[in-house]
């Protein structure tokens with residue numbers, strides 16, 4: 499009962515968040531955000547979950563800071579959702595490696611795991627709300643299928659891109675690219 503109640507609570511939270519983003523679209527709280535700092539913060543938050551699953555979490559960066567213009571809370575949500583997925587869909591003994599690359603006009607974040615992977619044909623659908631690959635397989639992970647729909651919206655309002663590479667049984671890499679200067683329309 500407790501597990502179901504937690505699950506319901508997180509479902510309601512995610513649905514509210516998605517609805518808010520869809521309705522308010524571009525109402526972002528824009529600030530200068532350090533992506534290195536954000537990813538490190540999220541690692542701290544999720545370290546316990548990774549350790550519990552015996553999944554190693556590593557971070558590589560090419561500069562001490564990677565500043566972009568963005569909404570800090572929403573960006574943090576992107577990293578939480580993607581890194582949580584990487585940990586969730588990676589079996590014990592696996593590795594989740596994060597890489598932040600600061601380039602001239604963009605910042606790229608790679609979230610790579612050695613997990614169960616996805617079929618090419620499934621990839622376009624994973625960003626749909628409530629879509630989960632093979633419900634039986636993911637049932638015990640207790641999610642609702644909203645995480646990536648939220649990620650996609652947040653990336654869109656930041657004019658960023660999200661790319662996925664995956665192979666069944668080998669792993670998955672999500673590649674995010676942010677432009678440093680968010681074009682204001």
Ligand code: ATP
Nearest residue numbers: 583584587615624630631641642643644645646670
């Ligand atoms: P939640 O709403 O709690 O995040 P979820 O994790 O099932 O639930 P999404 O984060 O939207 O939902 O992911 C959708 C589906 O995409 C997952 O159910 C899973 O099947 C697949 N998926 C996402 N990330 C990965 C990954 N790193 N490796 C393998 N499959 C993944």
Ligand code: MG
Nearest residue numbers: 583641645646
């Ligand atoms: Mg998820």
